[in-house]
Amino acid sequence: KAGVTQTPRYLIKTRGQQVTLSCSPISGHRSVSWYQQTPGQGLQFLFEYFSETQRNKGNFPGRFSGRQFSNSRSEMNVSTLELGDSALYLCASSLPDIGELFFGEGSRLTVL
Amino acid sequence: AQSVTQPDIHITVSEGASLELRCNYSYGATPYLFWYVQSPGQGLQLLLKYFSGDTLVQGIKGFEAEFKRSQSSFNLRKPSVHWSDAAEYFCAVGAQDSNYQLIWGAGTKLIIKP
Numbered sequence: 431k432a433g434v435t436q437t438p439r440y441l442i443k444t445r446g447q448q449v450t451l452s453c454s455p456i457s458g459h460r461s462v463s464w465y466q467q468t469p470g471q472g473l474q475f476l477f478e479y480f481s482e483t484q485r486n487k488g489n490f491p492g493r494f495s496g497r498q499f500s501n502s503r504s505e506m507n508v509s510t511l512e513l514g515d516s517a518l519y520l521c522a523s524s525l526p527d528i529g530e531l532f533f534g535e536g537s538r539l540t541v542l
Numbered sequence: 543a544q545s546v547t548q549p550d551i552h553i554t555v556s557e558g559a560s561l562e563l564r565c566n567y568s569y570g571a572t573p574y575l576f577w578y579v580q581s582p583g584q585g586l587q588l589l590l591k592y593f594s595g596d597t598l599v600q601g602i603k604g605f606e607a608e609f610k611r612s613q614s615s616f617n618l619r620k621p622s623v624h625w626s627d628a629a630e631y632f633c634a635v636g637a638q639d640s641n642y643q644l645i646w647g648a649g650t651k652l653i654i655k656p
Contacts, residue, residue: 434585472646473646475643486643522585522586530576530588531586531588533586533587535583535584536584536585
Protein backbone atom coordinates (compact mmCIF):
# COMPACT_ATOMS: atom_id res chain seq x y z
CA LYS A 431 0.00 0.00 0.00
CA ALA A 432 1.52 3.33 -1.00
CA GLY A 433 2.16 5.81 1.77
CA VAL A 434 1.32 9.47 1.98
CA THR A 435 2.88 11.38 -0.90
CA GLN A 436 3.73 15.05 -0.70
CA THR A 437 4.88 17.22 -3.56
CA PRO A 438 7.06 19.07 -4.06
CA ARG A 439 9.63 17.90 -1.51
CA TYR A 440 11.65 21.11 -1.65
CA LEU A 441 10.90 24.57 -2.90
CA ILE A 442 12.29 28.06 -2.64
CA LYS A 443 10.11 31.14 -2.89
CA THR A 444 10.56 34.83 -2.27
CA ARG A 445 8.61 37.06 0.06
CA GLY A 446 5.21 38.05 -1.28
CA GLN A 447 4.84 35.03 -3.52
CA GLN A 448 2.34 32.27 -2.96
CA VAL A 449 2.83 28.52 -2.82
CA THR A 450 0.66 25.45 -3.23
CA LEU A 451 1.58 22.12 -1.68
CA SER A 452 -0.02 18.83 -2.53
CA CYS A 453 -0.76 15.73 -0.51
CA SER A 454 -2.03 12.35 -1.68
CA PRO A 455 -3.25 10.27 1.26
CA ILE A 456 -3.11 6.53 1.71
CA SER A 457 -5.80 4.83 -0.31
CA GLY A 458 -8.99 4.62 1.72
CA HIS A 459 -8.02 7.41 4.11
CA ARG A 460 -10.51 10.24 3.96
CA SER A 461 -9.02 12.50 6.59
CA VAL A 462 -6.02 14.69 5.79
CA SER A 463 -4.26 16.95 8.28
CA TRP A 464 -1.58 19.55 7.70
CA TYR A 465 1.14 20.61 10.10
CA GLN A 466 3.87 23.22 10.07
CA GLN A 467 7.14 22.25 11.71
CA THR A 468 9.85 24.75 12.60
CA PRO A 469 12.80 24.45 14.99
CA GLY A 470 11.42 27.16 17.23
CA GLN A 471 7.73 26.29 17.32
CA GLY A 472 7.75 22.54 16.89
CA LEU A 473 4.73 20.88 15.33
CA GLN A 474 1.86 23.27 14.77
CA PHE A 475 -1.51 22.05 13.53
CA LEU A 476 -2.80 23.93 10.51
CA PHE A 477 -6.06 22.24 9.54
CA GLU A 478 -7.79 18.95 8.93
CA TYR A 479 -10.07 17.99 6.08
CA PHE A 480 -12.53 15.15 6.01
CA SER A 481 -14.76 14.39 3.04
CA GLU A 482 -13.88 17.72 1.39
CA THR A 483 -14.87 19.71 4.50
CA GLN A 484 -12.56 21.46 6.90
CA ARG A 485 -13.22 19.76 10.22
CA ASN A 486 -10.61 21.35 12.45
CA LYS A 487 -8.48 24.44 12.16
CA GLY A 488 -5.41 25.60 14.00
CA ASN A 489 -4.42 29.12 14.92
CA PHE A 490 -2.90 30.38 11.70
CA PRO A 491 -3.68 33.53 9.72
CA GLY A 492 -6.00 33.48 6.74
CA ARG A 493 -3.01 33.44 4.39
CA PHE A 494 -2.95 29.71 5.06
CA SER A 495 -5.73 27.83 3.36
CA GLY A 496 -6.46 24.35 2.18
CA ARG A 497 -8.89 22.20 0.37
CA GLN A 498 -9.67 18.58 -0.23
CA PHE A 499 -10.87 16.99 -3.42
CA SER A 500 -13.37 14.20 -3.92
CA ASN A 501 -10.55 11.66 -4.24
CA SER A 502 -9.28 12.78 -0.78
CA ARG A 503 -6.19 14.45 -2.20
CA SER A 504 -5.51 17.72 -0.47
CA GLU A 505 -3.72 20.95 -1.21
CA MET A 506 -2.65 23.77 1.04
CA ASN A 507 -1.89 27.26 -0.11
CA VAL A 508 0.08 30.01 1.52
CA SER A 509 -0.33 33.46 0.04
CA THR A 510 1.86 36.53 0.50
CA LEU A 511 4.75 34.52 1.84
CA GLU A 512 6.75 35.83 4.78
CA LEU A 513 10.24 34.82 5.90
CA GLY A 514 8.68 33.15 8.93
CA ASP A 515 6.75 30.75 6.72
CA SER A 516 9.97 28.86 6.05
CA ALA A 517 9.26 25.45 7.49
CA LEU A 518 8.68 21.79 6.86
CA TYR A 519 5.03 21.28 5.98
CA LEU A 520 3.78 17.83 6.87
CA CYS A 521 0.67 16.14 5.65
CA ALA A 522 -0.87 13.19 7.45
CA SER A 523 -3.77 10.98 6.54
CA SER A 524 -5.94 8.78 8.72
CA LEU A 525 -9.05 6.72 8.80
CA PRO A 526 -11.94 8.68 10.28
CA ASP A 527 -12.36 8.69 14.02
CA ILE A 528 -9.24 6.71 14.80
CA GLY A 529 -6.66 9.38 15.50
CA GLU A 530 -3.64 7.45 14.25
CA LEU A 531 -1.87 9.60 11.69
CA PHE A 532 0.28 8.46 8.81
CA PHE A 533 2.70 11.14 7.71
CA GLY A 534 4.31 12.01 4.44
CA GLU A 535 7.94 13.06 4.23
CA GLY A 536 7.02 16.71 4.07
CA SER A 537 7.53 19.68 1.79
CA ARG A 538 10.38 21.90 2.86
CA LEU A 539 9.66 25.52 2.02
CA THR A 540 12.34 28.17 2.11
CA VAL A 541 11.26 31.79 1.79
CA LEU A 542 13.97 34.26 0.81
CA ALA B 543 -6.25 23.43 29.28
CA GLN B 544 -5.21 20.29 27.49
CA SER B 545 -1.46 19.92 27.16
CA VAL B 546 1.34 17.47 26.58
CA THR B 547 4.72 17.95 28.20
CA GLN B 548 7.95 16.35 27.18
CA PRO B 549 10.28 17.77 29.82
CA ASP B 550 13.53 16.83 28.11
CA ILE B 551 14.45 18.76 24.98
CA HIS B 552 17.60 16.69 24.46
CA ILE B 553 18.72 13.39 25.89
CA THR B 554 22.13 11.82 25.32
CA VAL B 555 22.69 8.13 25.97
CA SER B 556 25.47 5.73 25.12
CA GLU B 557 24.88 3.04 22.55
CA GLY B 558 23.68 -0.08 24.33
CA ALA B 559 22.34 1.81 27.32
CA SER B 560 18.70 1.87 28.32
CA LEU B 561 16.42 4.76 27.44
CA GLU B 562 13.38 6.38 28.96
CA LEU B 563 11.68 9.40 27.41
CA ARG B 564 9.10 11.14 29.51
CA CYS B 565 5.66 12.32 28.48
CA ASN B 566 3.08 13.87 30.79
CA TYR B 567 -0.32 15.06 29.74
CA SER B 568 -3.18 17.09 31.06
CA TYR B 569 -6.42 15.91 29.56
CA GLY B 570 -9.94 15.76 30.89
CA ALA B 571 -11.14 12.80 28.86
CA THR B 572 -9.89 9.25 28.56
CA PRO B 573 -6.92 9.80 26.27
CA TYR B 574 -5.57 8.00 23.29
CA LEU B 575 -1.78 8.14 23.47
CA PHE B 576 0.85 7.96 20.77
CA TRP B 577 4.60 8.06 20.34
CA TYR B 578 6.03 9.07 16.99
CA VAL B 579 9.62 9.19 15.80
CA GLN B 580 11.11 11.54 13.23
CA SER B 581 14.47 10.85 11.64
CA PRO B 582 16.32 13.83 10.16
CA GLY B 583 14.66 15.10 7.00
CA GLN B 584 11.80 12.66 7.28
CA GLY B 585 8.17 12.66 8.26
CA LEU B 586 6.89 11.16 11.48
CA GLN B 587 6.46 7.44 11.96
CA LEU B 588 4.20 5.86 14.55
CA LEU B 589 6.15 3.88 17.15
CA LEU B 590 3.25 2.74 19.31
CA LYS B 591 -0.18 3.70 20.56
CA TYR B 592 -2.43 3.15 23.54
CA PHE B 593 -6.19 3.15 23.20
CA SER B 594 -7.31 0.85 26.01
CA GLY B 595 -6.52 -2.44 27.72
CA ASP B 596 -3.06 -3.49 28.83
CA THR B 597 -1.23 -0.40 29.99
CA LEU B 598 2.13 -1.67 28.76
CA VAL B 599 2.22 -1.46 24.99
CA GLN B 600 4.82 -2.77 22.61
CA GLY B 601 5.82 -0.93 19.50
CA ILE B 602 8.15 -1.19 16.59
CA LYS B 603 11.95 -1.13 16.78
CA GLY B 604 11.95 -2.66 20.28
CA PHE B 605 10.21 0.28 21.99
CA GLU B 606 7.57 0.01 24.67
CA ALA B 607 5.56 2.51 26.68
CA GLU B 608 3.56 2.35 29.86
CA PHE B 609 0.37 4.29 30.50
CA LYS B 610 0.07 5.37 34.12
CA ARG B 611 -3.27 7.06 34.66
CA SER B 612 -2.47 8.08 38.24
CA GLN B 613 0.63 9.95 37.06
CA SER B 614 -0.84 11.15 33.74
CA SER B 615 2.23 9.76 32.05
CA PHE B 616 3.06 7.71 29.00
CA ASN B 617 6.82 7.19 29.09
CA LEU B 618 8.68 5.55 26.25
CA ARG B 619 11.37 2.98 27.00
CA LYS B 620 13.93 0.86 25.22
CA PRO B 621 16.28 -1.55 27.00
CA SER B 622 19.24 -1.04 24.69
CA VAL B 623 19.55 1.79 22.18
CA HIS B 624 21.24 1.56 18.82
CA TRP B 625 22.91 4.36 16.90
CA SER B 626 20.02 4.23 14.43
CA ASP B 627 17.65 5.33 17.22
CA ALA B 628 19.06 8.85 17.05
CA ALA B 629 16.03 10.92 16.10
CA GLU B 630 13.40 13.18 17.54
CA TYR B 631 10.56 11.62 19.49
CA PHE B 632 7.11 13.11 19.86
CA CYS B 633 4.36 12.22 22.29
CA ALA B 634 0.77 13.01 21.27
CA VAL B 635 -2.61 12.75 22.96
CA GLY B 636 -6.10 12.68 21.52
CA ALA B 637 -9.61 11.80 22.56
CA GLN B 638 -12.90 10.90 20.99
CA ASP B 639 -14.67 13.91 22.43
CA SER B 640 -12.21 16.29 20.76
CA ASN B 641 -12.71 14.77 17.33
CA TYR B 642 -9.47 12.85 17.81
CA GLN B 643 -7.53 16.06 17.25
CA LEU B 644 -4.05 15.32 18.54
CA ILE B 645 -2.18 17.55 20.96
CA TRP B 646 1.57 17.27 20.53
CA GLY B 647 4.51 17.52 22.85
CA ALA B 648 7.48 19.66 21.86
CA GLY B 649 9.62 16.63 21.13
CA THR B 650 12.75 15.11 22.64
CA LYS B 651 15.87 14.86 20.55
CA LEU B 652 17.79 11.66 21.25
CA ILE B 653 21.54 11.74 20.76
CA ILE B 654 23.49 8.49 20.84
CA LYS B 655 27.10 8.47 22.05
CA PRO B 656 29.26 5.80 20.43
